[in-house]
Every structure is written in structure tokens, then in C-alpha cells.
Amino acid sequence: MTNDLTSLARDGVLRVAINTGNRALVQQDGAQLRGISPALAQRLADEIGARLEHVVYEGAGKVFADAERDVWDVGFLAIDSTRAEKIAFTRPYIVIEATYAVRAKAAFQQIGDVDRTGVQVLTAKGSAYDMYLTDTLQRATLERFGTPPDSFAAFRDGLCDAVAGVRQSLEGFFEGDTNVRLLPGALTSVRQAMVLPRRDDPRLAALDAFVERAIDSGFVKANS
Known part of the structure; x- marks a missing residue:
């Protein structure tokens, strides 16, 4: 099955979309990228x-937006039914948690406390948790702003009452911020998969088998 994937490369180069906005999957140190997605x-x-060849993005929404533009050959995105109308997903290779960051003095104690009338929730545009909140918030108002780091910075600067994000990304951004x-707990669990930019790509089975081998061999666990 590996031979079926050789055609992904163009002139010997494999262009892979990497979302640096998700610290659970990618950690960036200057030009160096670490984590399970780069691995x-x-x-x-x-x-x-x-x-x-890394094609670097700061948010999942931008990766998805470029799917039809022949910018990347393979990518990494959260599995979502809306995205699946356009792109092809493998099985998930990892499941991560999203939660909320709130003001230190806010009354919110649990995830469910946030969905109240008059509360404004901030999310990164096009993120998996943006789509989840769009479907599930009943009383709070949802505001969308840029990439995950953009939305975190906007929240830090006073926008909205809570900001959604991947727990590791929130921890990294707000580390040491006493405000x-x-x-606790998970707003939603996000299943992360490898993706191809066309929904009907015949190489999906081979890419899924690649992910299966990476999981079964312990490679994913060792690099997560």
C-alpha cells in the first residue's frame, strides 16, 4: 500500500500542511517543528x-480553506462532517480535549456554566471547537476571531467572557497569567486525522493504512 502514496509527492517533494495553532500536535521552536503531526x-x-516541505498555518480554518488551491498534498485536521463534504479523512491518530479559559475572578466553575444568556464566547474561526459550539451553544453568544493565538490574545485584551481552545494551546499561551x-473537564473531544484535499481521493485507503501502522507500532504514542 505504501507504493500507492508515492504519487502524493510532486517532483520528489511532499507538501504537508502543519497547523502550529494546536500545541497538542505541534510545538514550534524557531524554524524547528516538533510533535506528532511533524513526526x-x-x-x-x-x-x-x-x-x-512544511506548509505552515496558524489555524485549522486556513488549512481547510486552502484545500482546493493545490497548496498542500497531505494535512492534519480534526474530523468534522462539514469538512468531510470536501476533504478525505483517515481514522483518528489521536484524540485531544478542548476547554475554556475564563477570567480568574469570573463565576464560571464548570464547562456548563458558560452557556448562559448574556455570556460572550470567543473562538478561533473555522476551528473544530468553533463548529462544535456553533451546533451546541443555546444561550451564550459566539464570537469568532482569527487563528487560535489571535483569539487568545483578543481574550487577554478584554474581548468576551470566555475563549475556547485546545487545552495544551491555552496552557501554553496563558502560562503565568494570573488573570x-x-x-476543568472537556468542552469537546477532538479526533485528529490525516487528510487529503479531495473527498474522493483513491489514495485514502493507503493513507489510512499508514496511520494504522503508525498507531500499532507505537510511533504515535512515542511522539505525542
Whole structure:
């Protein structure tokens, strides 16, 4: 099945979309990218004998927006039924949690406390938790703003009453900020998968088998 994936590379180069806005999957240190997504990208490039080229984004919404623009060959996104109308998902390779960051003195104690009349919730535009909140919030008002780091900064600067995000990303951004705290528990669990930019791509089965091998061999666990 590995041979079926060699056609993903163009002139020996595999372009892989990497979302640096999700610290659970990617950690950036200057030009260096670490974490499970870059590790899987390199493993795939090595298997098919291609040179890896990172196509770096600061938010999942931008990765998805570029799916039809021939900018990347393989990517990493949260599984979502709306996105699945356009792109192809493998099985999930990891499941991560999203939660809220709130003001330290706010009355919110649990996830459910946030969905109240008059509360404004901030989310990164096009993120998996944006889509989840769009479907599930009943009383609070949802505001969308840029990439995850953009939305975190806007919340820090006073916008809205809570901001949604991947727990690790929120922890990294607000580390040492005594004015902000994270709520316990999970707002939603996000299933992360490898993706191809066309829904009907015939190479999906081979890419799914690649993910399966990476999980079964312990590679995903060792690099998460």
C-alpha cells in the first residue's frame, strides 16, 4: 500500500500542511517543528522517498480553506462532517480535549456554566471547537476571531467572557497569567486525522493504512 502514496509527492517533494495553532500536535521552536503531526509527516515522506516541505498555518480554518488551491498534498485536521463534504479523512491518530479559559475572578466553575444568556464566547474561526459550539451553544453568544493565538490574545485584551481552545494551546499561551484560569473537564473531544484535499481521493485507503501502522507500532504514542 505504501507504493500507492508515492504519487502524493510532486517532483520528489511532499507538501504537508502543519497547523502550529494546536500545541497538542505541534510545538514550534524557531524554524524547528516538533510533535506528532511533524513526526507523522516526516515518517510518510521517508516511506515514499520524498523530501518533506512544511506548509505552515496558524489555524485549522486556513488549512481547510486552502484545500482546493493545490497548496498542500497531505494535512492534519480534526474530523468534522462539514469538512468531510470536501476533504478525505483517515481514522483518528489521536484524540485531544478542548476547554475554556475564563477570567480568574469570573463565576464560571464548570464547562456548563458558560452557556448562559448574556455570556460572550470567543473562538478561533473555522476551528473544530468553533463548529462544535456553533451546533451546541443555546444561550451564550459566539464570537469568532482569527487563528487560535489571535483569539487568545483578543481574550487577554478584554474581548468576551470566555475563549475556547485546545487545552495544551491555552496552557501554553496563558502560562503565568494570573488573570486567566482554565476550566476543568472537556468542552469537546477532538479526533485528529490525516487528510487529503479531495473527498474522493483513491489514495485514502493507503493513507489510512499508514496511520494504522503508525498507531500499532507505537510511533504515535512515542511522539505525542
